[in-house]
Amino acid sequence: MENIIEVHELTKQFGKFTAVNHISFAVRKGEIFGFLGANGAGKTTAMRMLCGLSHPTSGNGQVAGYDINRQPELIKKHIGYMSQKFSLYDDLTITENIRLFAGIYGMKSVEIKEKSTALLTKLEIEKHRNTLVGALPLGWKQKLAFSVAVFHRPKVVFLDEPTGGVDPATRRQFWEMIYEAAEEGITIFVTTHYMDEAEYCNRVSIMVDGEIKALDTPAQLKETYNAPSMDGVFRALAKTAKRGE
Amino acid sequence: MGTVTVENLKKSFGKVQAIAGISFETVAGEIFGIIGADGAGKSTLLQILVTLLTPSGGSGTILGYDIFKDYRKIRTLVGYMPERFSLYPDLTVEENLQFFTKLFNVRQSSEDLSLNTFARQLIPFKNRRAGKLSGGMKQKLALSCALVHNPQLLILDEPTRGVDPISRTEFWQKLISLRDSGKTIIVTTSYMDEANLCDRIAFCDQGRFLLTDSPQSIINKEKEPIYAIRGSNMFRLLQTVRQWERTKACYTFGDTLHLRIDKGYSTDELLHFLKNSGCPDVSIQAIKANIEDCFMQLVNNPEKAETTIN
Incomplete structure (x- = not known):
């Protein structure tokens, strides 16, 4: 099976502090990959390297077919990204946001126009196309942010805690969008602190103190750690952490 | 006070x-x-x-x-x-x-x-x-x-x-x-x-x-039965269960799906339906509702709460 992400011994040091310590793993095309870890375990730093935003201290790898060390700009162009903190511009309208991001990813005006209409219809927000994003309920914003992140049909989309602070019903609707995108062949790389969401992933890795301590399907992890749920698996691993937050 | x-x-x-x-x-x-x-x-x-x-x-x-x-x-x-x-x-x-x-x-x-x-x-x-x-x-x-x-x-x-x-x-x-x-x-x-x-x-x-x-x-006020469904390819299963005409609500719940159905129907009929729809090897189990099930019910049917409003 084709790998969309492949890294070997990826490491990031800040002075004497090793934030990410020789991690090696692969993510397969079309899978939903959950990237878990406690606050401060090194998830964000690792993710920034994978997205071409931070240069590794050592190690190498490929994302969407491009080299992490040599082609970070090409990686940025060929992935999608969404985080809880930053996704859309509040003081631009829905249409303006779509146009801005699609333009950044180099899509043609005609294509943007066509696909925007289709997207707004699908999300049932045609009426609000000229509404400022800041005025939308959080649940809508998040669905729109995800749609914008995959608008240019990237091979892989990185979702950094996309559902933080979102109620259980809206989180489920969000995850149905993730499933749909995965069915269409987009690889999903997602971090979350909701352990029920970890169960929705095809495979899950758990980082502790900058290292990947476990990587498997949720079912296999539960068996290995003899835990009834992913919450139990997470706690068993995260409590072995030595470094503070 | x-x-x-x-x-x-x-x-x-x-x-x-x-x-x-x-x-x-x-x-x-x-x-x-x-x-x-x-x-x-x-x-x-x-x-x-x-x-x-x-x-x-x-x-x-x-x-x-x-x-x-x-x-x-x-x-x-x-x-x-x-x-x-x-x-x-x-x-x-x-x-x-x-x-x-x-x-x-x-x-x-x-x-x-x-x-x-x-x-x-x-x-x-x-x-x-x-x-x-x-x-x-x-x-x-x-x-x-x-x-x-x-x-x-x-x-x-x-x-x-x-x-x-x-x-x-x-x-x-x-x-x-x-x-x-x-x-x-x-x-x-x-x-x-x-x-x-x-x-x-x-x-x-x-x-x-x-x-x-x-x-x-x-x-405790939640009297309606809830069922947990297990199977492979959960997303497909979710979509199929929702197509059954007796499904009132079906949503993901960790490694299972949770289901509410119309009164007077049994999950045997659902199993039959699933088998015919290409979802064999599914297990269904009656469970007790938890607080999240109650939340899902309230979000989707806010009018239901009126009867228990205090």
């Missing part, structure tokens, strides 16, 4: 009615949780309670003081953690604590302070800038700062957002010990395991409280 007593509270922003008449009372020493969908009015309500917003209508008292007239007094008595990180990112942990201590005119050394709060965990980081702390630690510091003046009432707006499960457990242990020492805590959360830890929860929808009760009573 309750710690917080509000009567028919309303708040409009232009044409938008964010709070549409909320009345409730909290008693000393309880954790009162507010849950609800995004945009339900939870944060606006908390901002009124801490006097950052003036209500458009209604009345209320906080620790015996009037929310309209006595806002200055109320602000000195309440501990508040807003939804967004509220500390100074370029001050250190210790400086933030000192700042809030001075702000509230508290005579206490920072050592006493941290002993009162998350002592052991914060001390090693006292010289680190608050902006450089990880999510869990930031929230512990924010709570510590909200506690410097030993308030009897704590108002916390999604304090555990973005916090990992282990730090959340620690945070809630702290909340429970504060509750046990007699403090009243009003807290919003999107984690249903935290809702379960509250003494009472209010379910907020479109600026109203649809339901206020203890988690256990809410669960």
Whole structure:
């Protein structure tokens, strides 16, 4: 099976502090990959390297077919990204946001126009196309942010805690969008602190103190750690952490 | 009199009615949780309670003081953690604590302070800038700062957002010990395991409280059977189950799907349907509803709550 992400011994040091310590793993095309870890375990730093935003201290790898060390700009162009903190511009309208991001990813005006209409219809927000994003309920914003992140049909989309602070019903609707995108062949790389969401992933890795301590399907992890749920698996691993937050 | 007593509270922003008449009372020493969908009015309500917003209508008292007239007094008595990180990112942990201590005119050394709060965990980081702390630690510091003046009432707006499960457990242990020492805590959360830890929860929808009760009573009132479904390819299974005409609601739940069906029908018929729809090897088991099932039911059918409104 084709790998969309492949890294070997990826490491990031800040002075004497090793934030990410020789991690090696692969993510397969079309899978939903959950990237878990406690606050401060090194998830964000690792993710920034994978997205071409931070240069590794050592190690190498490929994302969407491009080299992490040599082609970070090409990686940025060929992935999608969404985080809880930053996704859309509040003081631009829905249409303006779509146009801005699609333009950044180099899509043609005609294509943007066509696909925007289709997207707004699908999300049932045609009426609000000229509404400022800041005025939308959080649940809508998040669905729109995800749609914008995959608008240019990237091979892989990185979702950094996309559902933080979102109620259980809206989180489920969000995850149905993730499933749909995965069915269409987009690889999903997602971090979350909701352990029920970890169960929705095809495979899950758990980082502790900058290292990947476990990587498997949720079912296999539960068996290995003899835990009834992913919450139990997470706690068993995260409590072995030595470094503070 | 309750710690917080509000009567028919309303708040409009232009044409938008964010709070549409909320009345409730909290008693000393309880954790009162507010849950609800995004945009339900939870944060606006908390901002009124801490006097950052003036209500458009209604009345209320906080620790015996009037929310309209006595806002200055109320602000000195309440501990508040807003939804967004509220500390100074370029001050250190210790400086933030000192700042809030001075702000509230508290005579206490920072050592006493941290002993009162998350002592052991914060001390090693006292010289680190608050902006450089990880999510869990930031929230512990924010709570510590909200506690410097030993308030009897704590108002916390999604304090555990973005916090990992282990730090959340620690945070809630702290909340429970504060509750046990007699403090009243009003807290919003999107984690249903935290809702379960509250003494009472209010379910907020479109600026109203649809339901206020203890988690256990809410669960006990749930009479409709719920089923857990297991199988392979859960997304496909979910879509197929939803096509069955007797399915009232079906949603993901960890490694299972949860299902409600029309009265008088059995899951044997569903199994049959699934088999014919290309989903063999499915198991269905009747289970007891939990608080999240109740939440899902209320969100999708807010009118159902009217019968149990108090």
